[in-house]
Amino acid sequence: EIVLKQSPGTLSLSPGERATLSCRASQSVSRNFLAWYHQKPGQAPSLLIYGASNRATGIPDRFSGSGSGTDFTLTISRLEPEDFAVYYCQQYGSSPGTFGQGTKVEIK
Amino acid sequence: EVQLVQSGAEVKNPGASVKISCKISGYTFTGYYMHWVQQAPGKGLEWMGLVDPEDGEAIYAEKFQGRVTITADTSTDTAYMELSSLKSDDTAVYYCATGRPPPVLVAGATEYFDPWGQGTLVTVSS
Numbered sequence: 001e002i003v004l005k006q007s008p009g010t011l012s013l014s015p016g017e018r019a020t021l022s023c024r025a026s027q028s029v030s031r032n033f034l035a036w037y038h039q040k041p042g043q044a045p046s047l048l049i050y051g052a053s054n055r056a057t058g059i060p061d062r063f064s065g066s067g068s069g070t071d072f073t074l075t076i077s078r079l080e081p082e083d084f085a086v087y088y089c090q091q092y093g094s095s096p097g098t099f100g101q102g103t104k105v106e107i108k
Numbered sequence: 109e110v111q112l113v114q115s116g117a118e119v120k121n122p123g124a125s126v127k128i129s130c131k132i133s134g135y136t137f138t139g140y141y142m143h144w145v146q147q148a149p150g151k152g153l154e155w156m157g158l159v160d161p162e163d164g165e166a167i168y169a170e171k172f173q174g175r176v177t178i179t180a181d182t183s184t185d186t187a188y189m190e191l192s193s194l195k196s197d198d199t200a201v202y203y204c205a206t207g208r209p210p211p212v213l214v215a216g217a218t219e220y221f222d223p224w225g226q227g228t229l230v231t232v233s234s
Binding site for chain 2: 030031033035037043044045046047050051056088090092093094095096097098099100101102
């Protein structure tokens with residue numbers, strides 16, 4: 001199965017700053033079938049991005065996804081207070097689908 | 109509005125079984141696979157398996173094979189996940205999530221998840 005490694009483990013930033021999160025796969029993700037989710041404390045994960053770069057319904061354009069093959073990036077252009085959370089990537093290009101271990105974006 | 113509402117928290121003894129429900133609304137239940145994901149305390153997300161509500165066929169992750177049973181009741185638009193032979197390592201929040209297939213059919217591909225249920229905490233303790 002494909003192993004996803006996210007970096008950094010924790011990102012300490014201030015509101016208004018830019019966040020760049022990385023997701024690296026152990027082998028190429030078929031058709032760039034990669035999704036990003038965020039999870040706020042005590043809540044379920046929620047879809048942000050699918051197909052590496054497509055924003056889910058209702059997701060603001062400060063969130064963008066990019067990348068291909070084995071290297072993917074989630075960028076939050078200007079952090080809002082509600083963006084401080086844990087972010088997970090998931091590949092669904094091959095079964096079983098697998099998740100990265102998460103990046104926590106915390107307030108500096 | 110699409111919603112997945114899960115049953116409440118459970119406390120179980122080691123060796124027991126637990127069965128969690130996930131009732132959907134806002135879409136056609138038989139139109140999408142239902143997946144289950146485990147999240148142990150302070151840990152990441154692990155896919156457990158899925159069910160096709162249309163025919164009841166289920167596929168399980170190797171880690172849980174033999175201990176997990178995922179079913180769907182189309183009369184109530186509810187999916188179920190039963191985990192048996194519980195051990196302390198099974199203490200976790202369990203989520204149901206609607207599978208979304210990729211736009212093109214690709215051999216071996218699976219699905220991303222949207223939306224998710226609110227989660228059900230299962231505590232295994234003697």
